Amino acid sequence: MEVDFAQWYTDVVTKADLIDYSSVRGSMIIRPYGYALWENIKNELDDRIKETGHENVYMPLFIPESLLQKEKDHIEGFAPEVAWVTHGGEEELAERWCVRPTSEVLFCEHYKNIIHSYRDLPKLYNQWANVVRWEKTTRPFLRTLEFLWQEGHTCHATDEEAHEETVRMLDVYADVCENVLAIPVVKGQKTDKEKFAGAKYTYTIESLMHDGKALQSGTSHHLGDGFAKAFGIQFTDQEGKLQYVQQTSWGFTTRIIGAMIMVHGDDRGLVIPPKAAPTQLMIVPIAQHKEGVLDYAYGLKETLARIARVDIDASDKKPGWKFNEYEMKGVPLRLEVGPKDMEKQQVVLVRRDTGEKIFVPTDHLEAKITEILDDIQRQLFEKAKELREEKTYVALNHGELKETFAQKTGFVKAMWCGDRSCEDQIKEETGATSRCMPFNQEAVSTECVCCGKEAEKLVYWAKAY
């Protein structure tokens, strides 16, 4: 892992049975273990999306070229990376269709049909879907030609309401990252260079991987009325005046699984936080051929299923093989039970994160497991936060910035004057991009880290996935 992080990552995603490759370049097969993980994340996020008043819908997979072209910035941003359908069956299409890279224009066309009055607002829609971006170089979860995501699309009467929605959904993403996936995030705003094609502004959550590279983990865009004007989405307000709607969109993708792997994983493989884990507790019977062991283990499984996602491996493989297997797969907690434990009315619990062995009397088992799973969840978050803090640096001037990126990989906090040319220069010199202007601003200095001019904005810079 410390020697070749990229190779470690590729090994883990395949050896832990998360994905497989196919003859479809850049796409991945999400295997049962990987998909169960995605289902858990999806359910947690879907619950929060519904609790905040949103409704799920489904839009077409295809977008006719003329529709995609309606918003100028949007088409410029996405045209170079879409897949084009030119034939249906034997027949050539009069107009080519792209496979959606994102669905703003489809939602806009629909919103124009169904929004007429202030009574129709807000419209708070979400879609779970697959999208395609024609990436040249790809890596499982992190950058794939096709990926799974949800995309929220909302319409509001005022700029202020759209702003509140943009913040609300960024907070929902941060909640899922921090409290489900145990990934600490920095919330902030993207620079104009890095914002979404067609947005007024983009909010983002940025996380830091074990190797010190950053990963954009979710974005929430205030679209203003740019799309509304391009598509003519208007409503009659309470005074009878015709107004354009204010829109937002926000997305969260399977890429977060890549983040989870790279934040928590170690040399033995995956480490999955309990709240996201397909299996939270794996029971491994010891000397299972001995009388009563298997019955006892299955009995435990049934009892413990009330408090956790429990599985048992009663195959004829050796316990040592099983230990390795479920460590590789990042199962948070292992329960070992054999004839001696049965005699002593105890079991052995082994934590994936620390390797700690805990002997627990069976009459305290349920409470203890709940307590340990909670503790693992908390410790993983704390550990990731500590690592991020260790790998967060400050640069006060151009020399320091270049030196830091030459020697370290991590977040570098530095002031920025707001000029695109400085952003471009930093990228060129260091390979780092502006990750965000954090909501929590500090004035680490008063001068732009690049040009030395007066600067008021703190930016997090980093090399990124």
Add this chain to the structure above:
Amino acid sequence: MEVDFAQWYTDVVTKADLIDYSSVRGSMIIRPYGYALWENIKNELDDRIKETGHENVYMPLFIPESLLQKEKDHIEGFAPEVAWVTHGGEEELAERWCVRPTSEVLFCEHYKNIIHSYRDLPKLYNQWANVVRWEKTTRPFLRTLEFLWQEGHTCHATDEEAHEETVRMLDVYADVCENVLAIPVVKGQKTDKEKFAGAKYTYTIESLMHDGKALQSGTSHHLGDGFAKAFGIQFTDQEGKLQYVQQTSWGFTTRIIGAMIMVHGDDRGLVIPPKAAPTQLMIVPIAQHKEGVLDYAYGLKETLARIARVDIDASDKKPGWKFNEYEMKGVPLRLEVGPKDMEKQQVVLVRRDTGEKIFVPTDHLEAKITEILDDIQRQLFEKAKELREEKTYVALNHGELKETFAQKTGFVKAMWCGDRSCEDQIKEETGATSRCMPFNQEAVSTECVCCGKEAEKLVYWAKAY
């Protein structure tokens, strides 16, 4: 509805806010009410798929042309109706990719990678996905260019096990149709002409719509070892011998929503069976400006949410408007409560299916609502079954068959010799196709209804969607 069933259908799907059209020909926007309905059906089916030991996975959206061509019958069946991607970004592809019409070949390629020994069997995978078939004429839910579905793909050691799986999953589909959607089905086998491209045989559930046309509601295919041989999916059996796996696949789609509409709907709109209904009980406050009414209605909503999916319409629209709206939307049960009811400590329940008004004392409300919802579920199924029986005819000879189809629309039970030419002739003369050879065979005669030769197979014939 009786005057122009097709127009009635189109009106209902849009007026009940299930779908909207877009500029994407043949595709539909599934609106929040339609999607909530699909989520309910999906959850019911997904639970059953998992209970029977299957795991969810996700395969790529695209299939390279060379991969699709590996199984000869399969490519012949699907090539005329796939969408072809020829360009990614600015660049033309060396090999064109189709958008998956179904994913057999992707599963097969993966299975070849992961199956080696009898210990790897069975493999019981399922995928929830969108698929595309380039249909010329389309109708919402019934036949769309893109649709949502699940597709199961399994591998087994023996023909017998694959057969059992094929039956098991057909039974799961029948269970969802009959017990969730209240749609009675006929189970049977497709003729060779109508079977899935590449299958050994196809089992189907067929249902009958209000207008007497049939609708294929779910299919389960025994694929034999045809795909296994084309893709080289082999395993070492317990005796150390190399064998080809036996495969199945089975699918269930958003088209079932069309069936639900056409089986239960009436002149006032949709009728949704309680188990599938996004809202099972809609509360409409009467004289809601009067003191205490709204508080009381919201209190009921909170209490009743424990036993049903409850919603309330407290908008300033008139009660009459609301009654029509939720009748159109097929909400199974309406609860009216106003100042007089509050005084009498009662509410009024109105059944969508029968229009019956029931006055219920508030202290019996929960039990009564549960009882009525169960009764609606049961009655809808019974009514649909009666209609199907009314519209099921028997034809003993060629004359009777032609006469029946000239005068009636429904299932016609008639014997068939097994010759493709008779099937073709019947289709040409009557417009009806063989829906299935029912598992429940009866010998209504001993002669083929077309050619008069000796015949042992009973077939259900019908015009179909």
